Amino acid sequence: MELHTIEKLVEKYFSGETSIAEEKQLKEYFSSPDVAPHLEQYRAIFGYFKQAKQEQFTKTVPLQPRKRSYVAWISVAASVAVLSGTLYFMNQLSEQPNLNQDLGTFESPEVAFQETQKALQMVSENVNEGVKSIDYINEYNQTTKTIFK
């Protein structure tokens, strides 16, 4: 390229009047091996700009937020399911024994009284029977008394 035009372009460049195309021309010129000696000082500028464009963003972008809210909703749904499941199960459990333990009832209080008495009688008889079998302890006490008087 003609040196004259390059000089003009450089001048325009520093006053901020070059177009993108002209700046590309300059970059091209200054990256070529034969730059005029008096323009050598500008080589670093254009070389740097060209090199600065090579740098890349290598880090991965964590696009988590959306996924995270999705997971959060799944956990909410799961906990609701578990809760309602256990509630239903508990209800079923507490209802079934009620049906089986229904032992009936008496119509008149008198009959109820008699039945209760009968039941208590039976209990006391059984208790007495049990008490009889520990009478021998008294026997034991008596014998020790006769020895250690």
Next chain:
Amino acid sequence: MNQQEFVNLISPFKDKLFRMAKRLLVSTEEAEDATQEVLVKLWKNNNVLSNYSSVEAFAMTMTKNYCLDQLKSKRASNLQIVHNNYSDRTASVQKQIEDKDSWDWVEKIMETLPEQQRLILQMRDVEEYEFAEIAKIMEMSETAVRVALSRARKEIREQLVKKHNYGITYN
């Protein structure tokens, strides 16, 4: 918009966001975090993205604002962003070393520029945006963009010439 569509949408310009973030924040790690943050924000708002004529310009504006906020809070808490991006250049050809060296100079000179000029320079000379686009992203008029750009370019030239003339090495 599903995840795949979103990735396809951002892939043409995600590097540009990163480079712009790095221009402002200097540290690669900080810039990566900032880019990630901006992209996640975009993803969260992806149902309204279709309302924007240019998602790229919108994303660039978001990145710019996010990074400026970052810088502001860092300064307020008196913290400096620590960076060690300057790789060592062993076993390289002499010429390449020289080139890289002067590129590092340009980079360091750019770091000394005001944030606004840095951004405009980044978008124009690195990403090759049109003035209208830059004006939109920066929320400035086109003339103001041109003026700032010219100032930034001249400042770089001045600093660079100084270094060449005095042979000062920059650390």
